[in-house]
Amino acid sequence: MSSRRPAPSGAAGFTLIEIIIVLVILGLVAGLVMTRGPLRSRRVELEATVRTLTGTLRLARGQAIASDRVIVVRTAADSFAMDGGPAWHLAPGQSLSPATVAFTPEGESSGGAITVASGPERVVIGVDWLTGRVWSGPVQR
Structure with missing residues (x-):
């Protein structure tokens, strides 16, 4: 004798309407993510x-002390370089204030300030002339 069970009153699974709603939500989220532009931000x-330039300045100071000779870092509007090293080119939309900073074997420097700009944001990188210490911070308006 075969006994059949009655079908459950609530069927398991998703309805077509539920699946369409989920797909619409996923489409909206994907659209928002795509319109945000590139994954890399200007900031x-x-x-x-700023990290690369401050690192280059600190490296130049260390090399000046270690090699017992003057090492110079030069900045131009769109690049910077240390004596004997390759030029580092800035991302599109960024600019530097032109400067020349020389580090002596005693750890001192010619000092100065370099402004890095990207759109409305600006960061100043300073070099203390007596100690050669390199620091950075936002430009005060």
Whole structure:
């Protein structure tokens, strides 16, 4: 004798309407993400340039002390370079104030300030002339 069970009153699974609603929501989220533009922001690129330039200045000071000779870092509107090193080119939309900073074997420097700009944001990188210390911070308006 075969006994059949009655079908459950609530069927398991999703209805077509539920699936369409989920797809519409996913489409809206994807559209919002895509319209935000590139994954790299102007602020992130500015911070990367500031870190690279401050690192280059600190490296130049260390090399001047270690090699017992003067090492110079030069900045132009769209690039910077240390003596004997390759030029680092800035991201599109960024600019530097032109400067020349020389580090002596005693750890001192010619001092100065370099402004890195990206759109409305500006960061100043300073070099203390007596100690050669390199620092950075936002430009005060």
